[in-house]
Amino acid sequence: MPTRSNRLDLFLLILLFLMIALYAIFFVNFNAHPIEDAAMLMRYSKHLAEGHGIVWNIGEAPVDGATDFLFMVWLAALVKLGMSLDFATRFLGLSAHFLTTAVIFLSLRKTFNAPRLIAFCCALFLLAGPGFFFTVGYFGTTVFALFACISWWLALDIIQFGENKKKAWLFAFASLTTGLIRPEGVFLTGLMMLAILILNGWKKSKQTLFIFISVFLILGGAYFLWRWNYFGYPLPNPFYKKSGGGLHFESLQAAYVHVLFLNLWLFPAFIVGIIFKETRLKAITYLGLIIGFATFFILIANYMNVLGRFQYVTLPLALMCVWSLTLGFWNWLKVPKLTPHQRFFYSALLLILFAITATLQHKVYNVRYHYDGKYYVAKMLSEYKDKGYRLAMSEAGLLPLYSEWKSLDTWGLNDQWIAHNGKITEAYLDEFDPHIIMFYAYFSPVVSITPKDDFDEMTIFLRDYAESHNFILAAAYGETPYLTEYYYVRADFPDSAEIIRKIQEMDYPSYKSGALQINYAIEQPSP
DSSP, rough: OOHHHHHHHHHHHHHHHHHHHHHHHHHHOOOOOOOOHHHHHHHHHHHHHTTOOOOTTSSSSOOOOOSSSHHHHHHHHHHHTOOOOHHHHHHHHHHHHHHHHHHHHHHHHHHHOHHHHHHHHHHHGGGGGTTTHHHHTTSSSHHHHHHHHHOOOHHHHHHOOOOOOOHHHHHHHHHHHHHOOTTOOOOOHHHHHHHHHHHSTTTTHHHHEEEEEEHHHIIIHHHHHHHHHHHHSSSSSHHHHHHHSOOOOHHHHHHHHHHHHHHHTTHHHHHHHHHHHHHHHHHHHHHHHHHHHHGGGGGSSOTTTGGGGTTTTHHHHHHHHHHHHHHHHHHHHHHHOOOOOHHHHHHHHHHHHHHHHHHHHHHHOOOOOOOOOOHHHHHHHHHGGGGGGGEEESSSSSSHHHOOEEEEESTTTTHHHHHHSSSOOOOOOHHHHOOOOEEEEEEEETBBBOOOOOHHHHHHHHHHHHHHTTTTEEEEEEEOOOOOOOOEEESSSTTTHHHHHHHSEEEEETTTOOOOOOHHHTOOOOO
């Protein structure tokens, strides 16, 4: 029979889900297409669901451009079962977001016996972060966060109550799953294992460590060898492009800034935890896990880190442990047993504080996505998908996914040869023989630039190649002439003139503001 305590927890959990649903109804606009970078993974899932393997172009060799490996596989499975690609992506992201709030609430109640109001507010606070907006953009960020939180709950339970074989196995398998969803999950769960060792000591952690290492060596190792054989390289393709073999201090700075803003209202609990001796080691260890995870991103460039999505997981992880770091403070206060009136007063004070901080967090992350002109071009190009035309572009998300053309990612995140050779070459582009070349540029027909980095050099190369190979400039859309999206269309295929006309005649909104953009290929800016 469920106890009265369990019934109250269940009631609050149902209330939590209801409030999440209401938040989504009133504050989240689901009327959006995928964000550019999320669309890349969706293309892989679509091809996998159709039986072509993990490929960028049907009929070509596998490419590991979808770094959210297990998310991609689950998404493909749902599509195979009959869901639409767009619905399946949102379904996974939203389900994970709901479940993550439940993990936060239950971990605080079951592992730390936190007061219900504290557990409820911590779980509800997650809504004020950017989680919903990752799901709106079709990212798998919340799926990674869910399994990272499950792993962290198990780790916290081992720290709090000691290890046993069942918990050790569950922690190891949850950690492996987290690592299979995203590769940095291996590093994150490794830090969780280190936290167990620091706080419990070697003797009380050796069974957990042995099982953890065994699962990663045997099952993780088998997966690693399979993927190396399947893709031809040991690491995800974007890593070769985004790493470059060096350290990226701009990425480290960005990661720290994102962690700071995501957890700004939670850091006081860590400070309080460090002040009091009985919670000091835990506070330092847990803070070290968060900062250590952020430090990992020094290894890769800060591309595609929309709203700090790579560091988002630190928010729910911090919410799960902040209460335990304040226990030294409460013991120091020696708060006497409160009367009903006092409990009501302090509860009301807590709710007011929660409302203020959650509102401020919401203002930071209440980002509205706008329709992207590339989406409309892609839908138009899909009318020609059966004609064997080829598209080369620097923006390899919406255009390849919705046009369904054979596509070349000229930046190399989804092209193994470019990623491993550094940059695209004229011979490589000649071999692909594109009908359309599209790229994002910091210049326009009325403004030129001096290249500052590899991306600028690539866009200038694509422009020069197009202009020397019988391409017509159909459009250079931008809100200003300093940020534009170029479309060059080859002049010698049957639908060339029609495609040029359609590109030029369509309304082309900016994904940043929603404003219609100017085609600087045919319009001059006002003096």
